[in-house]
Amino acid sequence: MAETSDQGVTGDPHWNLTPLPADRGAPDLPRLAEALREFNDLMTGAVAPPDLVKEMLRQVEAFNSELRAHQVPERDQIIGRIDVPGRAQGLIPVVHTDSSGPDHLHGRVRFGRYYLGRNGAVYGGAIPLLFDSLLGRVSNGGGRLPSRTAYLHVDYRSITPIGTDLRFEARFVREEGRKRFIEGALYNGDTLCAEAEGLFITLRPGQA
Numbered sequence: 150m151a152e153t154s155d156q157g158v159t160g161d162p163h164w165n166l167t168p169l170p171a172d173r174g175a176p177d178l179p180r181l182a183e184a185l186r187e188f189n190d191l192m193t194g195a196v197a198p199p200d201l202v203k204e205m206l207r208q209v210e211a212f213n214s215e216l217r218a219h220q221v222p223e224r225d226q227i228i229g230r231i232d233v234p235g236r237a238q239g240l241i242p243v244v245h246t247d248s249s250g251p252d253h254l255h256g257r258v259r260f261g262r263y264y265l266g267r268n269g270a271v272y273g274g275a276i277p278l279l280f281d282s283l284l285g286r287v288s289n290g291g292g293r294l295p296s297r298t299a300y301l302h303v304d305y306r307s308i309t310p311i312g313t314d315l316r317f318e319a320r321f322v323r324e325e326g327r328k329r330f331i332e333g334a335l336y337n338g339d340t341l342c343a344e345a346e347g348l349f350i351t352l353r354p355g356q357a
């Protein structure tokens with residue numbers, strides 16, 4: 150699968166993105182995020198020997214200690230930026246876009262073992278997380294002003310399996326004043342796993 154970022158908003162004045170600082174490790178961050186995602190999946194599925202756990206603890210604590218010295222304000226943060234592939238974060242699995250336009254977003258996503266709820270199924274709370282991101286991208290795409298989620302309604306129709314390529318669709322349904330209604334669906338093959346409706350509200354000028 151090709152790595153996909155939320156390209157298209159870079160240069161959009163609504164998003165006010167500054168150039169990525171290449172001298173601050175930014176080129177390696179997507180790979181680091183990928184490695185951390187794999188770490189989360191492997192760690193979740195492992196029963197590691199005590200010596201390995203002890204050594205991991207030592208190394209992770211050492212990284213934490215170094216990172217404490219490099220904390221920056223939110224405006225300077227790189228992780229989570231929409232112009233970094235996969236947003237370089239570990240909260241939501243990387244989304245691969247197959248087709249996007251002003252009113253739709255279609256693609257694929259795979260939840261790793263890190264997202265396991267029970268019996269091979271994705272933890273229910275991870276699914277709204279994905280939908281909020283997908284529906285939010287549709288709401289805020291197409292050159293529209295930024296918006297914020299007012300509600301997100303999710304229906305779980307069948308088990309969403311981990312470790313499987315899933316297909317998603319999200320679409321702009323209608324707009325009423327500042328209210329935007331966006332719908333989405335998540336499929337395993339032809340099986341509908343979950344569907345969502347979100348209300349997104351256009352932010353007023355100056356509304357943070």
Ligand SMILES: CCCCCCCCCCCC(=O)SCCNC(=O)CCNC(=O)[C@H](O)C(C)(C)COP(=O)(O)OP(=O)(O)OC[C@H]1O[C@@H](n2cnc3c(N)ncnc32)[C@H](O)[C@@H]1OP(=O)(O)O
Pocket residue numbers: 155158231281282284285286287289290296297298299300326327328348350352353
């Ligand atoms: C490519 C890009 C990549 C982008 C990629 C990333 C995208 C990610 C997007 C994620 C977005 C988020 O998660 S945002 C974070 C989660 N959301 C939040 O924290 C929102 C917290 N809530 C708020 O800030 C506020 O409640 C707002 C902004 C949503 C609305 O407040 P407001 O601006 O004062 O507006 P307000 O007058 O209350 O509401 C406007 C209209 O909406 C209606 N309304 C408001 N809330 C609701 C509601 N829950 N259910 C029904 N209706 C509602 C009101 O009745 C009114 O209707 P009428 O009288 O006009 O008919």
